[in-house]
Amino acid sequence: MSFLVLDNLQKSFGPVQVVKNFNMSIEKGEFVSFLGPSGCGKTTVLRMIAGFEAPSGGTISIDGRDQSRLKTNQRNIGMVFQAYALFPNMNVFDNVAFGLKVAGTPRAQIEARVKEMLALIRLEHLADRYPYQMSGGQQQRVALARALAPKPQLLLLDEPLSALDAKIRVSLREEIRQIQRQLGITTVFVTHDQEEALSISDRIVVMNAGRADQIGTPSQIYNRPATRFVASFVGTLNMLDATVVDPAQQTVQVGGQVITLKERLDGKSAGDPIVLALRPEAGSLGGPGDSTLKGDVLSSSFLGSVVRTKISVAGSPVSFDTFNAPDLAMPKPGQTVDLRFSSGDLLVVRD
Template identity: 85%
Template sequence: MSFLVLDNLQKSFGPVQVVKDFNMSIEKGEFVSFLGPSGCGKTTVLRMIAGFEMPSGGTITIDGEDQDRLKSNQRNIGMVFQAYALFPNMNVFDNVAFGLKVAGKPKAEITERVNEMLALIRLEHLADRYPYQMSGGQQQRVALARALAPKPRVLLLDEPLSALDAKIRISLREEIRQIQRQLGITTVFVTHDQEEALSISDRIVVMNAGRADQIGTPSEIYNRPATRFVASFVGTLNMIDAVVADPAANTVRIGDQLIALKEAIAEKKGGDTISLALRPEAGSLVDSGDTALRGEVLSSSFLGSVIRTKLAIGSNTVSFDMFNDPDLTMPAPGEVVTLRFSAGDLLVVRD
């Protein structure tokens, strides 16, 4: 049986329904990220799990126990917010100890647990400092330790890294994942940053307009997007318009060029327009892959580690990336080149 179950979860604020028929089962010790743009409902789902918002419909169970009748302080859930939410008049030790003191734990147990948590986040030497005396990254690590100190059943993180600069974000997200694995705590992480979600999650929920458009591993979400929204939101993707030539043979026409797809399109009719997706890194100018398209170079951009070239193929603009090589000659505008890739890399996008 799954540890955290969200069954037909719904939430409305007045006439506006912000979460619609949300269903998911999360295993004990799993790290799941809710990924999506602002306003898609991901934080609302998190707040319903925490008990800060009551569902308009559906149920939430943790370890088989219905949470709907429990207040937030009865659910044994730890939460880390975007804005740290540390008590400014308390030092690091007292901030981490706060939940344990509220729970009425003995002083010796509190001291032992706080010291354990400070060692976990490697800030034992800052126990006497106040929040204003620390960097943003240090404050967020203290917030994490405070959430973990009472040994919660579930850890919720609401965009905890968005206020930090890029370099600190990368190091802290890796630290959060390492701590989560070490403790084996079931974790739900909310973010709008696809790189964050892809790099640290066991599974990702891509949310769109209050619904889960796709739930899968990072590899599944990136390589096999299930909807047009997921395809456009996660990573850089070429969207290519094609016309079905022969559904039985899985052939399509892009401009005046005929190619065969690996994915079946038997439900289509000849002449139907379909959308195809191709990642920029799937294409190459070398003689590899089983599929080729000719195109005229529109531009080539030097991006450091890669060179991104844009081609005109029929009415489509298609980008592809090559790794930088000092001896490489960049394709010139107006040059006609052949883009090669595997048929399996060309995905049929179904809404």
């Protein structure tokens, strides 16, 4: 039995429906990220799980218990916000202890639990400091400890890293994932940053216009995007217009070049237009691969560990990345080259 179940969840603000027929089951101990652009409904779903917003339709169940009539403080949920939301008049110890004090926990148990939490986030030495005396990363770690101190059954994180600089974001997201694994707590993480979602999630929900466009593992989301939106939003993809030549033989034509796909063309007929997608790292010049497209070099850029080359294939720009090597010869603009790749790396983009 799934631990967190969202069944036909809906939310409208006036005439605007921001969450539409959202369905998902999350297992106990799973780390799931809601990924999508601003306004896609991901934070609204999180707020409904937390009890800050009432669903317009559908149900939310945690560990088999319907949450519909429970207030936020009755749901046993820990929440971490983007803006830290620490109490400025309380030091670190008292911030972490706040939920325990509200619950009437005995003083000795509070002290032991706060010390445990501060050790978990490695900030025992800052117990007497106030929020204004700490960095943003330190404040967010305290906010995490405060959310975990009452031993919630579910942890919700609403873009907790977006206010931090890039280096701190990377280290803190790894720390959050490590703590989550250590505690085994079921976690829902909201972000608009695809790298964050791909690097720390068990599964990702890519949201678009209030719906879940695709739910899957990071590998599934990145390597096999189910819709045009997922393909364009997650990672970088080259898009190529093509025409079906023979669906039975899985052949298509890009410009005047015929290639064979590994993916089936069910429901397609000869002459049907389709869109193909290829990741930049899947292509190479003269490397392995069973498929080739000829194109003219538009530019080559040296990016340190990677050389990024852009070519024109049948009038469409296609970028591909090659790992740098001391003897690597960069293609020159105007040069005609053969882009090689595996037919299995070429995806048919479906709406």
